[in-house]
Amino acid sequence: MSDESGARLEAVKLDGSGPLYDQIRRAIRALVIDGVWAPGTQVPPEHALMASLGASRMTVHRALAQLAGEGLITRRRRSGTIVASPPASHAMLDILSIPEEVRRLGAPYDFAVLSRRDGRPTADVADRFALKRSDNVLHLVTLHRASGRPHVLEERVIFLEMAPQASAERFSETPPGDWLLRNCLWSQAEHALSAISASASQAALLAIAPGDPCLQVERRTWNQDAPVTAVTLTYPGGRHRFVGRFGPYGAV
Amino acid sequence: MSDESGARLEAVKLDGSGPLYDQIRRAIRALVIDGVWAPGTQVPPEHALMASLGASRMTVHRALAQLAGEGLITRRRRSGTIVASPPASHAMLDILSIPEEVRRLGAPYDFAVLSRRDGRPTADVADRFALKRSDNVLHLVTLHRASGRPHVLEERVIFLEMAPQASAERFSETPPGDWLLRNCLWSQAEHALSAISASASQAALLAIAPGDPCLQVERRTWNQDAPVTAVTLTYPGGRHRFVGRFGPYGAV
DNA sequence: GCTTGCCAATTGCATATGCAATTAGCTAGC
DNA sequence: GCTAGCTAATTGCATATGCAATTGGCAAGC
Structure with a gap:
């Protein structure tokens, strides 16, 4: 009352x-x-x-x-x-919204979901997250564009246990990452950053040459120890860099 | 008294x-x-x-x-x-000491200064830091090894204005980065992270193939707006990744 | 209805006070 | 000289009190 x-x-x-x-x-x-x-x-x-x-x-x-x-x-x-609402981002690698990332560059943004598959997790994914092979997951491949040019390739797995509404979502207005941010809770995330050579298929999608260097961000997200989503973001290396600035006592 | x-x-x-x-x-x-x-x-x-x-x-x-x-x-x-003493490192990219970075991997560490040159800054460097071409700088190329294998290639410029003692230092016991940490104050640093293809000379030094992807960290350091040092660290991409873990309210 | 002004709820800030916990350094006793 | 114990300096914590600043919502007046 x-x-x-x-x-x-x-x-x-x-x-x-x-x-x-x-x-x-x-x-x-x-x-x-x-x-x-x-x-x-x-x-x-x-x-x-x-x-x-x-x-x-x-x-x-x-x-x-x-x-x-x-x-x-x-x-x-x-x-x-x-x-309070949780802060949207903290530091260099905490940028979670790709539309926002592109908007900050001052470029028009759009995206396309290239493929979508419901089903069981692959052995690889099940392994990394200690999943039962019977859990349902959603695989999505999305290409984000800035000014019409490929910006980053997103390969995502969503664990439907924690995000059942995702099955019904078309991801036509909002890309999967932003949709999850708005519709799912998360309590922990892990980022891994590495440099890779673009595979033939990645190169084709990103409009670069096979073998070109790319920055790859792998992010795994949990809510209270239950996996929510895993994503691999592949940025054309020549085109992107992450920048952070701070002092010995923290961010400046 | x-x-x-x-x-x-x-x-x-x-x-x-x-x-x-x-x-x-x-x-x-x-x-x-x-x-x-x-x-x-x-x-x-x-x-x-x-x-x-x-x-x-x-x-x-x-x-x-x-x-x-x-x-x-x-x-x-x-x-x-x-x-208190300033904390040694904060998060993913704040690892400043390469010996420490290697030690955390559990591998024995050593390093070698491959080249050293005193003199005027190149146009490129002078430009990025708004230096007078008459300022004295020290150029150093250092290779860091873990378990005897190349770990990271360091190309560094030290601005002698802020670190005059560096001229007399041999860097035989301590690599330049650690030496600077102990002997120089800094108030601000900027990191930029990108993916590149190894040049022929880089590849040779790192024992990888030319064109292999590498993670490149460029760090510029100032003390109260006066540049102290600039360094480019090149990590063989296949071998290294940076990992960070946090929650929506900060590091976990 | 609309506006103006007042009241009260709520947080922000500073002070004064008292006691607890820790421990560096001194002192007394051996 | 050495040790045990005391003293006092210093921080840690909690309370009580009072006033200031902000502002949502109500009431009075038009």
Whole structure:
């Protein structure tokens, strides 16, 4: 009734270990990261948490201020505290949206799904993710273009266990990566970056010569240890570079 | 006399803008980052800052606690607060020490300086760093080996303006990158990552075939806007990959 | 209905206070 | 000289208090 936005006060459970402010911080952090409190959820005000947890307002404030500093929540006077949306990207390799990547280059973007196959995972994929061969997966090959020229080739496997709605999706408006970002939760990702020679088929699709060097990004994504998707992005090497800038104490 | 470690209390200057605790935090942060308070320097105790700045202990504490959280200072009861050493590396591309990189692979490491040339910068280099052609630079080509096999080829330019001691250094014990890390300050670095085809000379040095794909990392390093060094690292593509792992809220 | 102004909820900031925990360095005793 | 124990310096944590700033929503007046 009163908690229309769904943040139940009782959900905040302290574990009794360490400083009180840190217990509060970790408890709320866990609720946010595990998705119990979705982005946009109204977090109980300091006074409510204070009464509920038996802590002083300053102690609650300290926990919430830290979480706000970490970007997990957003606070505004009078309106209160809400769970923030996860930041879209952090650093060099965290660019997850290819349309956005192209848009930043100032080039018009389009894409085409070249092939699509539902079915069982290949032995290779099943192996890398410790899947049962009976799990259903969706294979997609997508070509992204900037200014009409091939930008990157995407070869993706989606694990339907975690993303059942993907079966019904046509991926006509939104490329698979962006669609997944909007429709699936993820808690962990791993990137591997390497240089390869373009195979004949890759070269043909990317409009380069076979054997030309390419930057290959392999990304595997999980939600709470359950695999969500795996993708291999192949960038024509001559055309792309990843750039990052930072100082000894972090990003500049 | 009393401040044998050199942290002068008067060095902490507030700028009057924003919350007091944040002014204090930024003031001390600047002293650390700009190297005025070197790593290991004893930071004045809370009571001293409190008296000197006219703030309450809790306010000073708040600033220092935040800085400790950011890793810029280390605090211990009774011993007090000291400036921390900058973290050696942060994430995927921040690995600065190649010996360390090889050691992590569990392989024995060695290196050889293949060529060395003192003199004026080439037009190309002078251009990229906005140098005067009269500035002195040191060109070095170094091959790093893991288990006796070529691991990465390093082509480096050191700007002697910022690192005059480099002229006298033989680089027989320590490769140039590590030597610079220990002997030079830097405040900013930029990485660019791309895929290339090995040239004939690169291929020969790396014991691969000409045209084989390589991962190339170009790193440029500055100290307060003055260039310190520029380096190109060429990794045989088939043999190396960079891996990073994180969640939507940061590194895991 | 529309606007203006007020009230109250909520967070932001700073202070004062007290006690706990840690430990460097000194002191007393052997 | 050596050790055990004490003292005091320093940080860590929690609370209570008060006021400032912001602003959503209501009420009063037009």
